Amino acid sequence: MKPFTYERPKDVAAAVKAIRTSPGAKFLAGGTNLLDLMKVEIEAPSHLVDIGRLPLANIETTRDGGLRIGAMTTNTQVASDPRVRSLYPVLAQAIVSGGSAQLRNKATTGGNLMQRTRCAYFYDTAKPCNKRQPGSGCAALGGLNRNSAILGASEACIATSPSDMGVALAALDARIETLTAEGVTRSLAVADLHRLPGDTPELETELKTGELITCVVIPAAPTGGQVYRKVRDRASYAGGLVSVAAVGNRVAWGGVALKPWRAEKTEAALAAGVPIPEAVAAELAAAEARGKNGFKIALVGRLTAAALDETFAGRRA
């Protein structure tokens, strides 16, 4: 681990300022992703701005009947909130399907959205990785890439986003609010937060340097059932192979791309009355197998059809 300095600012303005005045600084929230990456020197911030105690840990009801979830709420807090559980069961299910209880107690809403890929080659600093070291190549391409992307990937990077929570939030049309380093507040859809890799997989999100996520805003719950289903190699404490969040006839996928993937073609087909299997196939037409991950295409299709069967039946499973 590289030596670094550390501070714990008192308020949001000070936090943003601390990053602005200190090149190479990073926000530290729960630390469950950042500290791991620092230990293997994939992240080497010169300065840590600990936002862990900023007053951003509330969950409030919004005027339109949705929820505003502070960026520093823990995953456990959100998943166990009675309003979340009744209005957005898909979100509670997605969160508890991630990590372990200990991790969820530390992990925050903002940190979960910003966590980096779990591509094994990204974690292995001896291997080429365009995300870690732009221009070095992509070891996953042509490697043991069973868990890589089938949608939106590029020759530069075929990694997937690991967040479960983000998949549910994307299906719920949630937006994040941020404060930029210049002190400007802005808002963008969770589904638009992450960038596809293209030629610049090192650029992961639309956030600018030093921009702080302050909260996630979820609009009022849509009608229809909600379900989150995640396929994984063991029963708990494993990243997903693929996952699906179905909210009424909205569909978002995890484990298929470098971002939570809204299956818009599927949604449009469903809205047009196309039967579920064909509607699912509509989005998957663009899916591409790369080496060992081809099974994901069939898998996410079957999983989605099953999930939609549940939500269409109106059950809030």
Add this chain to the structure above:
Amino acid sequence: MSSVKDWALPNPVSENRSGLIGKTVDRYEGRLKVTGTAPYAYEVEPPSAPAYGQAVSATIARGRIVSIDTSAAEASPGVKLVWTSRNVPAQAARGERANPRSQRGSNPTMASDAVEFYGQTLAFVAADTLENARAAAALVAVTYETQPATVDFMASLDQAEMPPGEEDTEIGDFGAGFAASPVKLDETYFSPIANHTQMEPCATTAWWDGDKVTVHTSIQMVKGGQHALAETLAIASDKVHLITRYIGGGFGGKGQSYDDLTLAALAARELNQPVKVAYTRQQMFQATIHRPAVQMRVRLGAEPDGRLNAFSIEAITHCARNVPFTEHAANFSRSLYAAPNRLTGHRLVRMDLPGAGPMRAPGEATGMLSLECAMDELAEKLGIDPVELRIRNEPTVDPETGKPFSVRQLVSCMREGAQRFGWERRNPTPGQVREGRWLVGMGMAAGIRGNFLLPAKAGIRITADGTVTLLQGMTDIGTGTYTILAQITAETLGVPLDQVRVELGDSDMPPAPGSGGQFGAATAGSAAFETGMVMRRTLADLAINDPNSPLFGADPTLVTFANGNIALENQSESLASLVARAQPDGVYVEGSISPAADARDWSQHTYGAQFAEVAVDVVTGEVRLRRMFGVFAAGRILNAKTAKSQITGGMIWGIGTALTETNPVDPRYGSFLNQDMAGYLVPSHADIVNVDSIFLDETDDKANPLGIKGVGELGICGTGAAIANAIYNACGVRLRDYPMTPDKVLEGLIAKGL
């Protein structure tokens, strides 16, 4: 030398007067461990402030170091030394044994500029803090000249050769027997590379006192570690004091020493300061041994009534180019089922990978994954129940050696297990039981694992306050050795358990071979028992020769020991008062055990039968275990609690083998894909919902004076196959390629139109 006949005579342990043997006894060191106060090797407090070391690992599989730039590391904050092959202190050449009695040869680090596997130590940094050491280690820049490496096992099967000094065993005429069999099975199974994944990494704290080094290290074999370090440093072994009190998991992976031991000792000498060195999690995966992959061809030829005519397992496995090791995946089968025509053997591919080595039940754990699946497949072909098929092939004597079995309760294990598990509710036709999206099925497998006794010594001291201390250069790798040794000592000497202390893991103590091969309890325990018997005779002599003893002048053969007293009829005194009066400095004796001269006249094993129920998600191919039950026969059970922990722990590992554990090699680099526990998946609690086991009543009086056998490895034997068979019964997908991950099951489901 003794004969097994002596072992069958009644003795304090077999008589078990106070009932301590077999009881549920909490772990001797349990409180220390659950309160985090048991000092593991890295946590031992050295006599003065330590420096911290960090090894730098190779990132190619084979080649030569062209240059190593250490200047940035040397200039990094807090750095005390940086070593490469150019400046590391001299060590004896690899394998050298200056002392012919050393159990292990020299194991030097950074001995040359040759790279023989990915993960090999190439440089070493010591600094004032762990963080500084790690940061500096990351600054060491190595350039290589790479050479072609053999790292892809499946692509190298054509290089398989007969392992050194081995030959195939053929009995009868396998070819003819197989050809003539009306029902045949010929299938190939694959068991992948697996890692030990111990919680505690390899770690050492070392310091010197003059010319003598003290090392606290995490190793399963005290003498092996002591000798390896002495040979490496080219010093006498009595100049190495090796201590290994607590071990956070070994499983065979810590049967040998690694560079942490050598480097800590070398650096502590160089810096004249204690040094701590631990492997990182990544180095644990990449730079220690692993269980090699095995490809197994199984051929079974049977009569329509199920009797086997011909039986064969041919296993191909691999090891590091210069470190011979064979995963004997066929050996177990030589004693399992009757068949007149038999062929078994192994082939070995030398590869440029880290060392292959033993892991919990080496041979059985992999081998049974094949045969016990094949038997299930054969049962289906024959239309015979899988339990019944195995019973029909139960041999009366060892089918290869013709020796009698010491005791063999395999059939009882299967019958008892079938009954308790509810095996009769299994529908033999696959894919018939559906619950919502789940297809549910049952499978079973038999288990067998050899039993061993090695030579060992022990010491017992009784002090004037009556405290009995067992001293042994044995290890407890988390299995319960401390606890069972306390029980054996207490029962042998007739003292309450809380009067007994156990001190282990010190090279100054009477040596025992350590933990491995499920020989630990039998070997160390028998030595403790024999030492207890020496102590009884010594105390009896002391009493009958002491005019102040109530036993003065008594016949020593009539003296008894119970409740902390030595007694003759109604005359008695406490051991404390006897020792305090007759030998106030305390009484110390040593004793030993060695294999009986006629021990090999019997075929001796432990047995089990495992039953599993799984559910397969018909949409996703995910397999979830619903319940698993095992029945085992492993001699007398010393401690119901620790034995059950060992057996169910083995079963749980077998569940991981079946469903998740694998570490594929990236053929482009020769490295493992998974280098942390987020990628290498062992079972989590949620995977282990309902796993239970029982032991059958048994005493094996051919095994050792205690009538006990090993339980540490038996639990994993057959487990994975039982699950594979349950998957098949659930959904009709027959997988022969472990682990059975959702992608593989899904492919099968789709192929079946599900």
